[in-house]
Amino acid sequence: MTHPASPQSRVAAHLPPNEPGPHSKRLGMIAVVATFGGLLFGYDTGVVNGALKPMKEDLGLTPFTEGFVVSALVIGAAFGALIGGRLSDRFGRRHNILMLAGVFAFGTLGCVFSPTWEVLGAFRFILGIAVGGASVTVPVYLAEVAPFEKRGSLVTRNEVMIVSGQFAAFVINAIIFNVWGEHSAVWRFMLLIAVLPAFALFIGMLRMPESPRWLSSQGRDDDALAVLHQVRSPRRAEAEMAEVHQLAEEEEKAQTGGWTDLAVPWIRRLVFIGIGLGIVQQVTGINSIMYYGTQLLEDSGFSADGAIVANTLNGLFSVLGITVGIMLINRVNRRTMLLVGYGLITTFHILIGLSALLLPDGSVIKPYLILVFVVCFVFSMQGTLGPLAWLMLAEIFPLKIRSLAMGVCVFVLWMTNAGVAFGFPPVVASLGIAPTFFIFASLGVLSWIFIVRYVPETRGKTLEEFEEEYSAAYSARR
Numbered sequence: 344m345t346h347p348a349s350p351q352s353r354v355a356a357h358l359p360p361n362e363p364g365p366h367s368k369r370l371g372m373i374a375v376v377a378t379f380g381g382l383l384f385g386y387d388t389g390v391v392n393g394a395l396k397p398m399k400e401d402l403g404l405t406p407f408t409e410g411f412v413v414s415a416l417v418i419g420a421a422f423g424a425l426i427g428g429r430l431s432d433r434f435g436r437r438h439n440i441l442m443l444a445g446v447f448a449f450g451t452l453g454c455v456f457s458p459t460w461e462v463l464g465a466f467r468f469i470l471g472i473a474v475g476g477a478s479v480t481v482p483v484y485l486a487e488v489a490p491f492e493k494r495g496s497l498v499t500r501n502e503v504m505i506v507s508g509q510f511a512a513f514v515i516n517a518i519i520f521n522v523w524g525e526h527s528a529v530w531r532f533m534l535l536i537a538v539l540p541a542f543a544l545f546i547g548m549l550r551m552p553e554s555p556r557w558l559s560s561q562g563r564d565d566d567a568l569a570v571l572h573q574v575r576s577p578r579r580a581e582a583e584m585a586e587v588h589q590l591a592e593e594e595e596k597a598q599t600g601g602w603t604d605l606a607v608p609w610i611r612r613l614v615f616i617g618i619g620l621g622i623v624q625q626v627t628g629i630n631s632i633m634y635y636g637t638q639l640l641e642d643s644g645f646s647a648d649g650a651i652v653a654n655t656l657n658g659l660f661s662v663l664g665i666t667v668g669i670m671l672i673n674r675v676n677r678r679t680m681l682l683v684g685y686g687l688i689t690t691f692h693i694l695i696g697l698s699a700l701l702l703p704d705g706s707v708i709k710p711y712l713i714l715v716f717v718v719c720f721v722f723s724m725q726g727t728l729g730p731l732a733w734l735m736l737a738e739i740f741p742l743k744i745r746s747l748a749m750g751v752c753v754f755v756l757w758m759t760n761a762g763v764a765f766g767f768p769p770v771v772a773s774l775g776i777a778p779t780f781f782i783f784a785s786l787g788v789l790s791w792i793f794i795v796r797y798v799p800e801t802r803g804k805t806l807e808e809f810e811e812e813y814s815a816a817y818s819a820r821r
Contacts, residue, residue, distance in 0.1 A: 363576075370489065370574045374497050376547035377484055379540050380440055380477040381501040383447050385508020386537050387416065387470055388630075389658065393516025393637045393651045394530035401527045402460045406768040413634050414765035415464040419471020420478065421757030425750055427476030428483070435561075436484035436554040443480065444545035446473040451537045475757065487554040488574060490583075499669050502730055506665050508540075509633055510658030516637075517651045524648070555584075604744045609817035613739050614748050616797050621756030623790035624732040627688050628783045629724045630760050631767045632657055632717060638768075639717070642776060643699065644710035653714050660718045664725030671726070677735055677802050681794050684727025689787030691720035692780045700777035713776075732756075738801040741810050 391398075391413055399409060431439040450470030457463035482498050489497040516533050523529045552574075558567035564584070571580035605611045632639065636657045641650040671680065694716045702709040740748040771779050801809050 366572075366574050366576060370493075370497075373488055373551050373574065374485060374500055376544065376551055377440065377481055377488075378501050378504040379544040379547065380443065380481040381504035382508040382511070383537060383540050383544065384474050384477050385505040385510075386512045386540065387447070387451070387474055387508075389509030389512035389633055390516065390533055390537060391416075391634055392513060392654060393520060394533045395635065395638055396641070396647060397520075397524070397527060398463075398530040401530065402463065404460055406772040408460050410765040410768045412460055412464050412467060413768075414761040415467040416471035416474065417630075417757055417761035417764050419468040420475035421471075421754050421761065423472035423475025423477075424479050424753050424757060425475075426472075427479045428750065430476070431480045431483065431557075435557050436480055436487065437548060437551060438553075439476065439480045440484060441545060441548050443473045443476045444541050444548065446470075446476070447541035447544070448538055451534060451541060455531045455535045479753070484554055487556040488552070488570075490575060490579070499730075502665060502669070502733075503662070506658070506661045506725065510655070510662050513636075513651075513655045513658035517655055520651050521648055559584075602747070604747075609814045610741065610744060612817065613741075613813070614744075614751065616799070617736050617739060617748055617752040618755045619793055619797065620732045620735055621752045622759050623685075623786075623793060624728055625756060625759040625763055626783070626786040626790065627724055627728065628692070628763060628767075628780075629721065629729070631763060632721055633661075634764055635767055635771075636717070639771070639776065640710065640714060642771065643713040644704065644706070645714075649710075653710075656714065656718050657721050660722040661725045664722040665730055667722075668726040668730045672730060672734060673802075675802075676800055677731060678794065678798060678800050680727050680731055681798065682791065684723055684731070685787055685791045685794065687723035688720060688728070689784050689791065691716050691723060692784035692787055695720065696777040696780035696784065699775065699780070735798070735801060738809065739799065739813075 395404075395409065395413075398404060398412070404412065427439065427443075430442075434442075446469065450466050450473055453466030454463055454470060457466055481501050485497045485501060512533075515536055519529060519533050523532065552570040553566070555567040555570040558564075558570065568580065568584045571584055575583060605614060637650045637654040640653050641647055645653055695713055698709060698712045698716060702712065736749060736752050767779070770782075799809075799813055804812065
């Protein structure tokens with residue numbers, strides 16, 4: 344998730360340069376440890392991909408209960424995202440990440456030893472709370488610890504770690520399945536691996552500092568200055584601390600929005616646009632591939648061993664796609680990137696559907712052609728809409744209502760994710776691959792129309808400029 348400029352950018356010009364020194368190494372270590380939260384996010388959402396087949400056989404899952412087990416984590420993530428920000432505001436970013444590491448470990452072990460699909464679903468929900476909490480806490484912690492010059496690069500590391508965690512899950516699943524695939528409980532070993540980064544996150548965060556911004560907001564200025572001295576050059580630490588009070592006062596005055604602000608028509612419209620962005624990102628079906636890619640490839644004609652190995656390409660091209668997306672995100676207009684991305688996504692949906700429909704079962708080329716088009720879809724999605732939807736959600740809302748609006752939109756995004764995750768197995772089971780991807784293509788066309796008609800351009804504008812221009816333009820249309 345990329346965070347745009349904030350009030351810090353208005354005082355950045357007054358700060359001395361942050362010269363390199365021992366503090367640079369300390370900051371790098373903080374980023375490595377904290378982004379283990381993103382790695383866990385990715386691994387726990389991706390590990391079910393290769394684990395589903397042996398899990399179905401061991402626990403007797405039907406398409407309905409399979410969708411329940413997968414979507415339970417995503418529903419938990421929706422609620423974790425809602426409460427995670429509040430907990431980190433109250434108890435501190437570091438404290439919240441430590442707690443989440445414990446929940447990650449507890450939820451993982453509960454899943455590993457689950458005797459039935461009902462128990463597994465319950466622990467997947469608990470694991471989802473940790474995933475959702477990490478999705479809102481880790482980026483905020485990185486943004487508040489990092490100097491403004493490095494904030495973008497450090498925060499986007501978390502997004503890279505998320506897709507890297509999914510890729511790691513696909514690779515580890517392939518290795519474990521090909522070595523111990525004959526054992527009915529092999530899926531439990533796949534899930535168990537997630538305990539290792541959870542322990543690493545907990546142990547590592549014990550040695551990491553609290554966010555200086557949060558410490559200052561609690562009146563602990565001496566502690567905040569001590570942390571800044573760890574991650575800034577001496578002159579920069581003193582100067583930045585002097586700005587913290589001014590920034591805190593500005594944000595305290597500005598972040599006073601509530602539900603009553605939705606009575607303002609242009610603000611209400613932006614919230615609906617934000618909700619729409621969350622929905623259209625998820626109805627691409629990207630997480631159907633992240634959760635069920637191995638099963639999809641097996642249905643298309645690969646053997647079980649071949650499908651789980653071929654699925655690692657989805658993880659690899661997800662990482663490559665988001666890397667390209669981060670390189671393009673500040674060079675191409677947001678709307679252009681969205682429209683081109685959705686054009687590519689919808690095209691590959693149609694090609695997947697046509698390949699499944701027109702090529703006969705048993706055809707040698709059919710599974711490989713579907714794999715190529717699925718990989719192209721994943722790359723296009725992660726290179727455009729994947730990171731861009733999060734960025735635009737952070738850019739379009741006025742500061743006074745940003746926290747509330749982001750919470751609402753992210754909740755809807757996660758719930759849409761859960762709906763797609765729950766519905767994908769029974770839809771494929773009843774309709775087949777081709778009709779399922781034609782449905783995704785139809786939703787893609789509707790999403791493209793939504794972007795053309797409603798989504799504004801935000802690139803090249805400060806948050807204040809966008810707010811002023813959009814409110815004025817909306818009033819002029821009335």
